[in-house]
Amino acid sequence: MAAPAATKIILEQEGIFIHSNATRSEDHESLISGLLRVMQKDGEIMVEYKPLEDAVDPSSMLCAGKDTSSVVEWTQCPGDRPHRPVEPQQSYETEWDMINTVSFKKRPYANGEGVSNHVHERTKWAFFFNLGELKSIKVKTEGWSYLVFCLKDDIPLPAFHFHQGGSDAFLDCLRRYVLLSESPGDESTLMVCSHSKALSQSFENLLDDTTFGLVQKFKKDPYTTTLGGFSKVTNYIFDAFRGQDMEHQQRPAEEVADLLNEVIPGLEINQQEEPGFEVITRIDLGRRPDVERREPVSAEDWAKHVDSEGRVQSVPHLKKIIFKGGLCHALRKEAWKFLLGYFPWDSTRDERKNLQKRKTDEYFRMKLQWKSVSEEQEKRNSRLRDYRSLIEKDVNRTDRTNTFYEGPDNPGLILLHDILMTYCMYDFDLGYVQGMSDLLSPILYVMENEVDAFWCFVSFMDQMHQNFEEQMQGMKTQLIQLSTLLRLLDLVFWNYLESQDSGYLYFCFRWLLIRFKRELTFHDVLRLWEVMWTGLPCQNFHLLVCCAILDSEKQKIMEEHYGFNEILKHINELSMKLDIEEILHKAEAICMQIKSCKDLPNSVSEILGFNAETELPRLEVSELEMFEPPQPSRPAHRQECVAGLISNDSIFNSGKLPKPNAGCCLPQREQCAAPRPSKPKPVRRNGTTFRGASHRPEPKRGDV
Amino acid sequence: MASKSSLLKVILLGDGGVGKSSLMNRYVTNKFDTHLIHTIGVEFLNKDLEVDGHLVTMQIWDTAGQERFRSLRTPFYRGSDCCLLTFSVDDNQSFLNLANWKKEFIYYADVKEPENFPFVVLGNKLDVTERQVSKEDAQQWCRENGNHPYFETSAKDATNVAAAFEEAVRRVLATEDRADHLIPTDTVNLHRKPRSSTTCC
C-alpha cells in the first residue's frame, strides 16, 4: 500500500469540500468532498486535491471544529449533531462521542489508497500544484475555515472548505516548507515566501521592530544578546507563533507578549554545530533536569519511621523515599494500607487492630448480602445477575499466568470473585465494570487477605471511580488533561498526532482506565502504583507517566510517519515492553521541568496541582537532600533567566490583559453547531480587535 | 501493481466473553489461550489471504463487549467492510443481543444500505457440551434478519474459524460487485503531467 518510493505523503486530510455551485447555496448536493494532500515528490512539495465520493452525505458535515482542537469537542453535548440524518435513538443519546466528533470519515486504508472508487467521475475537480507555484492563500472563516489558493500565474483555485476542521494543521504543514506571512494590506491573505530567506528576514524584522516589547526585553538581557546574531531560525518557533495567531506582528506589544506568554513558557536556545548560528530549536520549558531514583524502601527504613506505639512518623519524608524508589516487596502488605488510606498514618497499632475488626464485620455483612440471595431472587434482579456474570467471566481471565491466580480452582480466583461481588454491594450503582478486576488483582496479590484487600481496593476505587462511571467522565477529563500537557511539552508532536486524527489520544485509553495495569509486567505495576499513591511529586502524576512514554515513542511515530491505525497499533504493542524505572525517571524529570517554569498556563498548573501547593508536601524541601544531590545550578539558572523574561516583566503582568487560561493548550472550540454565521466577526477583547478570532481562546478561567 | 492487495476492514462485535478475541487470535496466529484477558479499548490485527484468486489484507478489529465501553468502540465502526456478529452457543443472552449489536453497528458505522451490508453471524464455543442456543434457532434468526451466513465455530478447536473469515471476504467482494474495489488508486496522472492539471472549473 506504500506510495511509490519517491513520493512521500506528508499530510493527508479527508473531508475537504469544494462548493461547486458558484452561488453560496445551502444545497449539500453541490458539495464535493475530497482529499487534500501535501506530498513530497522528488524533493518537491506538492499539494494535491482529489474528490472522493459522488454524493456528499450531509452527515459528514459534522463540522467538528478540529481546526483548533478536537479534544475540546468532548466537552460538547453529544446531542450537538446538527446534520445527523437519523434521530438518535434513546439509548445512544448519552454516549460519549469521543471520536465521532472529529473527522472520522477516513477509511482505514494505509495512505488512503483504495478509497477513490469514483475518482473518474469527479476528475474535473482534481488538481495538484507545486508549492513553489503558490503565491498566496486567503484564509476565511464561515463557521468553519476555508482556504483559497492563488498560484503565481494568478490562477485562482476553488475554495477549500474544512468543514471538519484541519485548516490550521494544513497551514502548519505548509509552514514547514514555506513561510506564510500576512499580506500588509489584507490580513486574511497569507503571502508565500520561500523558506530560508523569508524566515530569517522575518525574524530580523521582528527584532528590529522597536515597538516589539518582548524582543526589547530579550535584547536588554545579556543572556539573550546572542539573539541579535540570528541568521537562521528553525521553523518551530514560527509554527508556534503563527499557529497561534497570524497577526502578531501588527499588534501592540502587550498583546504579542500575551500571546507569546501562552505559547512559549520557556525558550531553549541551543548552540548548533554550525558556528555563528544561535538557533532556537524548540519552544519548551528549559532543560529537563536530571533526576535520580533510589533503592526501594527497606524494612529497616520503614521501621525508622514507626514509633513505639506503631504511629508512622515524618510521613512526608517517608512518602518521598517511597516515591523515589518504591517499596521492597515484603513491606508492601503493610505500607500499602497506609498509602491507600485504609490505615491512618497516625494511628497506633491498637487503633488499627480495632479498625480492622470493625472493617472485617462490615465486610462480611456485605458479603452475606449477596451470598444469601437465592436463585429465585436473583432471577428477579437483573443487575445483580449481570454483575455476577461479568465478574465470573472476567475473574477467569485475570492474570491467570500469575502463580497466585493460575490453574483451575485456584483459591485466588475465588477471592477475586468474592471481593468483586462484595464491592457490588458496597457500591451497587457502579457495580462491576470491566477493568476493575485488573485493579483488584495486584492488591489482593499483595494483601493475601480478603478483608484487607477489599478495603484497599475500595480506597483505590475512590480514586478511579470516575473512570468507570456511566459517562466515563474521568476518562474524558484525563484525556483532555493529557492533551493539554502534551501540547505544552511537545507542540510539534501533538500537532503531528492531530494531523493523524489522533490528537484526542484515544490510544491512551487503556493506560488511563486501569493505570497501566496491562502495559507493565505485574511487578512493575506494583512499583508504579505505590509510587503514584504517594501523591508526589505533583497531582495527576500518572499523566506525566503517559507523557514520558509518549516522549520515548514520538520519534518512531513521526519518523515512520505512522497514521491513525499504526499509532494505535504501535501503542497497543508497547504492552509489556516498557521499562518502569526509565519511565518513572523521565516522568519525574518532566514534572521538575514544568515546575521550574515560572509562567505556566493556568490550565497546566491546575492539572498538576501547582496552584494548591499547600496540599502537597513539596519535593524540594531539605529532607530529600540526603538522597538527592543538589541540581546543577547552571541550567536551573538559565531556565529562570528565560522564563523570568517572559513572566516577571511588568508588561506581562500589567493586568491589562487577562491571561488566557488555556494558554497554548485548549483554544476554545469553534462554533460548529451554528450553521453559518454570516461573516467572520471581529471580536473585541479589551479594546483590541481580533479578526478571525475563532481559533483564539477566550480569556476564561478554569474551564478545562 | 497487479498484485497489490486490497484492504478489508472486518469488525468483530458481540457480548463480552463470547470469544471475539479468541477467534481473532486463532485465525491470525493460530493460537488459543484459555485465559486470554478481556479486551479493553480496541485492537486490530492484519492477515493476508487469498480468496478466489483475490489477494486481500484483512484488518480484523476486536472491541470490548461491555456496554459501558460503547463510546470507545463505536467510533471505530466506520469504514468497516464487514461485520462479524458473534455470540456464544452456551450463552443464550449473547444470542438474544445479536439484534442490538447489529443495530448499534448500522447506526454508528453509518451504513448507507443496511439491507446490502455484509454481516456474518458466528456461534462460537461449538466445543462446549451444554448448549443454550440450538443451531436451528440461530439459523432461523439469520434467515429472518437479512439472510446472513451462519457459522458455528470453535476458537478452541479451530473449527470453522478460517471458513468464517473467508466467507466474510467473499461477502465483501460480492457486495462490492464494482470490481474497482480491487484496483489500486490511480494517481498516475498526478505524476505524469506536473503542473498542468490545475484546471478545476
Ligand SMILES: Nc1nc2c(ncn2[C@@H]2O[C@H](COP(=O)(O)OP(=O)(O)OP(=O)(O)O)[C@@H](O)[C@H]2O)c(=O)[nH]1
Ligand atoms: N470452550 C471454548 N471456550 C472459548 C472459545 N472461545 C473463547 N473461549 C473462552 O471464552 C472466554 C472469553 O473469550 P474472549 O476471546 O476473551 O472473549 P471476548 O469476546 O473477546 O470478550 P471481551 O473482550 O470481554 O469482549 C475465554 O476464557 C476463552 O478462553 C471456544 O471456542 N471454546
Ligand SMILES: [Mg+2]
Ligand atoms: Mg476480547
